[in-house]
Amino acid sequence: MRDPSPFRRPLRIAVHCLVGVALLLLFLRQVDMGAAMAALSRAAMMPLGVALAAYALDFLLRAVRFWVLLEAATGRSLPLRAVPAPFIASFGISDLLPLRAGDLFRLAWFQRHMAVRTGSVLGAMLIERFYDLAALLLLGVALVALHLPPMGGLALIAVATIGMVGAPLILRFLPVRSPAGGRDKSLKGRIAHAFRDMLATFAILRSPRRVALLSALSLLCWLLEAVLFLGAWVSLGGTLGQWQAPMTAFTASTLGTLVPGLPGHFGTFELFGLAAFTRSGIAADHAAAVLLLAHLLLWAPTALFAIGWLPFSGKTAKQADGLLPQGGAVR
Numbered sequence: 001m002r003d004p005s006p007f008r009r010p011l012r013i014a015v016h017c018l019v020g021v022a023l024l025l026l027f028l029r030q031v032d033m034g035a036a037m038a039a040l041s042r043a044a045m046m047p048l049g050v051a052l053a054a055y056a057l058d059f060l061l062r063a064v065r066f067w068v069l070l071e072a073a074t075g076r077s078l079p080l081r082a083v084p085a086p087f088i089a090s091f092g093i094s095d096l097l098p099l100r101a102g103d104l105f106r107l108a109w110f111q112r113h114m115a116v117r118t119g120s121v122l123g124a125m126l127i128e129r130f131y132d133l134a135a136l137l138l139l140g141v142a143l144v145a146l147h148l149p150p151m152g153g154l155a156l157i158a159v160a161t162i163g164m165v166g167a168p169l170i171l172r173f174l175p176v177r178s179p180a181g182g183r184d185k186s187l188k189g190r191i192a193h194a195f196r197d198m199l200a201t202f203a204i205l206r207s208p209r210r211v212a213l214l215s216a217l218s219l220l221c222w223l224l225e226a227v228l229f230l231g232a233w234v235s236l237g238g239t240l241g242q243w244q245a246p247m248t249a250f251t252a253s254t255l256g257t258l259v260p261g262l263p264g265h266f267g268t269f270e271l272f273g274l275a276a277f278t279r280s281g282i283a284a285d286h287a288a289a290v291l292l293l294a295h296l297l298l299w300a301p302t303a304l305f306a307i308g309w310l311p312f313s314g315k316t317a318k319q320a321d322g323l324l325p326q327g328g329a330v331r
């Protein structure tokens with residue numbers, strides 16, 4: 001019987017692309033692209049400059065957060081300056097290639113060039129994704145709370161905040177068994193060790209100070225990314241006094257990217273954001289222009305960085321190896 005595994009990856013890519021194309025077509029059917037493009041041609045430059053500056057700071061802080069996670073997971077000092085370039089490039093690769101290819105790149109790069117075990121990198125990435133989702137949901141809850149009575153809204157935000165801080169305290173109690181005997185060199189053994197390393201990473205959340213730091217950094221990162229979205233809104237004639245509509249659309253668009261789709265989340269980002277905008281009373285054509293501009297600002301910098309950096313990544317890798325106390329990959 002033929003092993004079906006060679007067909008799984010192409011099938012997943014095809015399914016993701018079909019879903020993405022379907023959602024993109026559904027978005028396009030609801031808007032007049034001529035009117036949206038006309039609005040885009042009138043975009044003001046200064047708000048876009050502020051938006052891109054906020055985005056640059058956002059990714060710098062995201063890289064710092066990942067560095068904090070890696071240092072905590074390994075228990076040793078790692079060079080901060082070696083982290084941002086491959087970290088940002090991993091997002092650009094995922095924006096260009098299907099199936100989150102950038103995540104595989106990040107796993108391989110930090111394992112090979114910063115001597116971090118694969119399971120520890122994966123654990124750090126899972127914690128990173130938890131905080132990203134928790135921070136986004138907290139922003140969404142805060143927007144919902146604005147439409148509730150004051151006490152009810154404050155109570156809802158308090159519960160969401162407790163959940164964001166408290167959930168990691170549960171994850172850190174996951175049982176992790178130490179491997180018996182020597183290290184198993186078989187594929188199954190290596191996977192088992194990587195899985196144990198991944199689970200052991202959750203133990204770094206025993207530190208209340210680290211949990212508070214990760215929570216604060218995550219919220220700040222998403223607020224900076226929201227500033228980019230607001231920059232696109234203001235650039236196309238919106239006012240900051242109408243901030244609730246673009247903030248709601250930003251949150252909906254970003255959560256919508258959890259749905260499998262095209263590389264770069266084209267289609268999912270626009271469709272969910274359009275639904276949020278129109279429910280807030282914003283005209284579909286203007287909403288489409290804001291979403292397309294914001295998506296371009298979010299996609300292009302990381303994608304272009306990955307294209308420009310990858311041919312020279314070997315130099316960065318050598319520098320990272322040289323900065324480590326003991327260079328070389330983890331075996």
